[in-house]
Amino acid sequence: MRVTDVAATAQAAGNHGVRARFQFAREHLALAQKPGDGVPAYTRWVNRRAARLAAAVAFALRVTPNGVTVASLVASLLGMALLAAAPISGPTAWFVAAAFALAYLLDSADGQVARLSGRASKAGEWLDHVVDAVRTPATHVVVAVAWVTSFGGWGVLSFAALLMSVLLAGQFMSQILAEQLLRRAGREQRRGGVLRSWILLPTDPGAWAWIFVTWQWPTIFMWGYLLLTTINLIHIIWSMRRRYVDLRSADLDLQHRAQGGGA
Template structure:
């Protein structure tokens, strides 16, 4: 069996829980990441190298958003770069689990790249709003700023909550509770509007100013609502006595 075939077989049998994962990540991004991880294994790439390639694709998409005038061709190129970058973001972790090469440094690099691309994406949208869409009204220019705030807060809050839970379990001498093999389908659908992959797909609309701005605004509102809900949920979980 080839290295690629071996990797696909092993990764297919060792997938993470789908709890808290949207349908896009479950059925599109993780399977795509699995194939990319297998390809990386076949050519002997390391997880950190996959992370850096992911960063390069995401950065390429960011540059295109800021530099290109809205058009169908630009929209396809931007979406492709961001979607591939996101799939590679899944591939690095899968490759790390396959090879046993995971490390604190690798996890740190992965999270730093994730945070950086979120910040950069909305900054690029702000540039596009002003430079290409012709917006000068502060209300329009505030949209990417608020979206950036909500997206980064959700990302950071989720990671910090998990780290604090893990540290608390270790302090108490308890093991992590086993994760359910599969998550709720209803929850997976509800999480679609705040899935990064769905946000990447929205750039297929970049060629039409009015449509893109309308959908971007809807996702912004949903992110703000989810941010409030997540903050309340995380605080209650961390405040619960004897958790």
């Protein structure tokens, strides 16, 4: 069954009760999934599967895709508020990590709800990207603020957090724009397989979410955060270089075609 057929059937299922809609969603969400090739491991095998359940619940309760996006943003803001204002403790660390993990789960669920219900829209995709573009760097800015207020000084971690906020914002723009430009040029995205998924685990938003479990042990958190920062810095440099090479290759292909057509 095609995704469009699933969406049409989903609209018909919307007339039934909550349990029937939930069961329908559970059975059909597998047909509305993005390919997982080369996707970081946590996203591929944990987050997307958990997001299916969240998407089924949202569909059953008639929550719109934009509603799920807003819920994701609220979870992120809750995690940031706890990180900045709550005392460093075990409960705080777990609540912050869980809030960020929930936010990421819902960030994956909104697209699944949109594809399942046939309510995907350019406005919804725009909202999803704007939320991601704001909260990702904002989270690391809050880490810097929380570290300064908790320990009375900037330290290397605060500067690393501010660096990550800038780099991740730049990478997000690089990735989104490069995908659009390559698509216009008729180029397919290079993805990779299982090995790539595991290699990219330290760059996974899920890894960034659960590192906050160690917030209750500041020294461990600092070294873990700095390790993730170092790995992500290397990955961002490599990723941007790869994007540039792909786009440059697309430019050369277009030039060759133009020269061939002129001849």
